[in-house]
Amino acid sequence: MNQGVLQTYREHLPISSSTPMISLGEGDTPLVRSHRMAAELGLENLYFKLEGCNPTGSFKDRGMVMAVANALERQSRTIICASTGNTSASAAAYGAHCNLSTVVLVPKGNVARGKIAQAIAYGAHILLINGSFDRALAIVRELSERHPIALVNSVNPYRIEGQKTAAFEISDALGDAPDYLCIPVGNAGNITAYWKGFKEYHELEATTHTPQMFGFQAEGAAPIVRGEIVESPETIATAIRIGNPASWRSAVEARDESGGLIDAVTDEEILAAYKLLARLEGIFCEPASAASVAGLIKSVGNGLIPRDKTVVCILTGTGLKDPDLANQIADIPLRELSAESDEVERVILSL
Numbered sequence: 001m002n003q004g005v006l007q008t009y010r011e012h013l014p015i016s017s018s019t020p021m022i023s024l025g026e027g028d029t030p031l032v033r034s035h036r037m038a039a040e041l042g043l044e045n046l047y048f049k050l051e052g053c054n055p056t057g058s059f060k061d062r063g064m065v066m067a068v069a070n071a072l073e074r075q076s077r078t079i080i081c082a083s084t085g086n087t088s089a090s091a092a093a094y095g096a097h098c099n100l101s102t103v104v105l106v107p108k109g110n111v112a113r114g115k116i117a118q119a120i121a122y123g124a125h126i127l128l129i130n131g132s133f134d135r136a137l138a139i140v141r142e143l144s145e146r147h148p149i150a151l152v153n154s155v156n157p158y159r160i161e162g163q164k165t166a167a168f169e170i171s172d173a174l175g176d177a178p179d180y181l182c183i184p185v186g187n188a189g190n191i192t193a194y195w196k197g198f199k200e201y202h203e204l205e206a207t208t209h210t211p212q213m214f215g216f217q218a219e220g221a222a223p224i225v226r227g228e229i230v231e232s233p234e235t236i237a238t239a240i241r242i243g244n245p246a247s248w249r250s251a252v253e254a255r256d257e258s259g260g261l262i263d264a265v266t267d268e269e270i271l272a273a274y275k276l277l278a279r280l281e282g283i284f285c286e287p288a289s290a291a292s293v294a295g296l297i298k299s300v301g302n303g304l305i306p307r308d309k310t311v312v313c314i315l316t317g318t319g320l321k322d323p324d325l326a327n328q329i330a331d332i333p334l335r336e337l338s339a340e341s342d343e344v345e346r347v348i349l350s351l
């Protein structure tokens with residue numbers, strides 16, 4: 001039975017005797033070996049970490065369970081976050097589970113439909129902001145300083161602590177750290193968390209080395225790559241539509257300490273990777289997650305990732321979050337037929 005991240009990684013986390021050991025069954029997600037994409041790219045050892053298999057469909061649950069446990073420990077009654085969608089879904093779920101009031105600020109018009117549906121279903125107070133994620137984050141940071149409201153964005157160090165557990169899982173599953181880790185970068189909390197996890201496991205001698213961290217931003221929202229804040233970020237991958245990442249400095253540290261890279265991928269490359277992953281592997285991730293695969297393809301192409309190395313791509317969220325996008329790119333026509341077997345047979349034989 002999956003006991004959840006807090007129980008499983010208790011000795012690696014900031015847990016005291018008064019920490020409530022809550023869980024929605026987060027963590028313990030599949031690490032799936034690639035066959036068809038690996039063959040296409042000529043890679044010997046490629047794996048996908050399916051973080052969309054977490055309870056609310058994204059990696060956020062690993063960090064949220066820790067942040068909410070800490071909020072309970074401090075006797076907070078309200079949690080708040082800014083979000084491009086997944087953090088709000090996760091906060092709303094753990095808030096409901098723990099009988100907390102949850103307030104989420106999301107940029108109006110730029111959040112995938114499924115994520116809003118989740119926050120509604122879990123009973124969160126949803127505030128649609130006429131502005132960017134970056135602006136929403138500035139607002140919740142300010143308010144949480146003035147009021148006894150727990151901020152559960154990844155600027156909360158407990159979020160990073162919970163999220164680092166994915167690095168432990170990957171290392172345990174492979175028997176050592178991978179050589180390369182490909183990961184999408186938005187607010188840059190997750191790349192920070194993975195790097196912390198890999199470093200800690202290495203210090204404990206659970207692994208022989210640490211991976212090179214390859215982070216990928218969307219071209220229209222690539223402040224770290226450009227070295228400057230992007231005032232009006234734009235990308236089809238709305239989850240990483242962020243122009244001023246909160247964990248900017250620690251993402252650069254992860255890149256530099258690991259001998260890695262933070263690069264940009266275009267929306268076209270993201271969409272191509274999104275489709276390829278579904279068609280070649282049967283894995284449906286959301287567009288932001290596909291940025292890691294787009295980055296992998298680019299990095300293998302330009303020789304930065306050698307073909308004989310072990311590579312793990314982090315697929316941060318499930319494609320079901322954003323059903324509209326899958327419909328938009330549909331290239332196999334949906335056919336409407338009569339309910340007659342003859343007609344169905346004729347069509348099938350003509351495919």
Ligand code: F0G
Pocket residue numbers: 058060082083084085086087088154184185186187188189190191239240286288289316317
């Ligand atoms: N992938 C997905 C699916 C995300 O939702 C996010 C971030 C990222 C990647 C990037 O992770 O921010 O730690 O660098 N989503 C946040 C949110 C911003 O509000 O849900 P990061």
